[in-house]
Amino acid sequence: MATPLEIIASGMARSARFNNQQLALADELVDVVRRQVRAAFAVAARINPFYYLSEETVAFDTDHWPWPDDVEAFVRLEITATGTEVVVVPFDDRQAETVRAAVYARGAQFRSAGNPLDPTSGDLTMFYTPRPVDPATGSDPIDARFPEAYLDLFYNDIALYLAVKTGRADDIATFTTERDRWLMLYIAHLEHVLGVVEVRRKQLVRRFAANTLVSVYTGAA
Amino acid sequence: MSTALEVIETARDRHRAFNARQHPNGTLLRLLSQYHRTLVGRTLMANGAHFLTEQIIPMPFDPWADGVELISPLAILRPSLTYRTGGRPGELRLIPPSTSIDPKPVWAGWVEGGRLFLAGEPSAWQAVDQITITYTQIPAPLTTLGQSLLLSPMADEAMSLHLAHLMANRGNQETDVEGPDEDRFLDDWQNAERQYLESLLLETRSEITFWREDY
Secondary structure, three states: OOOHHHHHHHHHOOOHHHOOOOOOOHHHHHHHHHHHHHHHHHHHHHHOOOOOOEEEEEOOEOOEEEOOOOEEEEEEEEEOOOOOEEEEEOOOOOOOOOOOOEEEEOOOEEEEOOOOOOOOOOOEEEEEEEOOOOOOOOOOOOOOOOOHHHOHHHHHHHHHHHHHHHOOHHHHHHHHHHHHHHHHHHHHHHHHOOOOOOOOOOOOOOOOOOHHHHHHHHOOO | OOEHHHHHHHHHOOOOOOOOOOOOHHHHHHHHHHHHHHHHHHHHHHOOOOOOEEEEEEOOOOOHHHOEEOOOEEEEEEEEEEEOOOOOEEEOEEOOOOOOOOOOOOOEEEEEOOEEEEOOOHHHHOOEEEEEEEEEEOOOOOOOOOOEOOOOHHHHHHHHHHHHHHHHHHOOOOOOOOOOOHHHHHHHHHHHHHHHHHHHHHHHOOOOOOOOOOO
């Protein structure tokens, strides 16, 4: 998988205007890559939460189950011993589901909702969309779970970041368009990767207006 | 008999918006429990002998003055008794509480506050070995998803459509799933309930009965 420095090099190659200029420090651009990879995972949490699905077995701690450190969005909870699904009920309506095992969320913890079927100890298996593993340095690869075919997304992010720094409106417009094009392709991939084969009896059909997801990626949501 | 969960799942199958996130199983179970009771009442109006429970009361019971508790009686169909000698069946007459009928029938009792009381003193009932009350119970509330329903599978369609109608009324907050047609589910439910109740008539079609003809 590509490293941030490789992504930065590819991004800088997008415009001759970036050459031979001290536009940004390497660490600064490595941080840009880290942020954009996180954003790409956040988009996946919204569109296809199963794409990067992680699993962690969490032990009960005094009165709660702590969340895994890298949670972006929970997908499913189970009682580890039995595989029974555990639903999450709102903090202010803990009896929202009394015929299935339930917990409620409070400060990065899950706690028993207090109804007869609810778990009060033991392990919970948590399935969730994770945040990516950040590369420690510019020479370490980005999270290998990101599909390599869409790295152009990050190249154009770097180019757009540098264009903003140079203040050239034509470059900004060019790289915004180019970045959004690759973002649309990435979103489309997340959306239709199972679109033909997956059967859904209920829940969401998950057809998104991709333009609305751009704001999730750019942080404007 | 179907379980509550089977009826709930069938109702969910009727529309993509009927998911467990918008309509939790606990909510649907409470609504199904109420409709189940209602439909049991309507079933009995169509056929009073559709489902019966027998409670056998050994004689004599004690304390005599307190009577015997009948377990959630909804409609009593046939009280009877068995004689101690020979095990012959006999008839128990139910009379109104605090009746002025006098003399009372030989074997008589009444139901008051869900308890069966027998007329006279225990000594007068020494010839009776046991009393059998055949009746319909008030259905127990549905509290678990795996609980079996009292009604036959013929009623499943009406029950699942009733839940679908209620889910349609509860609204839809999923932005990428078209909302259900409330009127359609209302019509479908009412049609299914009518068809179920009409099907009950088949159960009594071959019974010999008497009717009065007016000339």
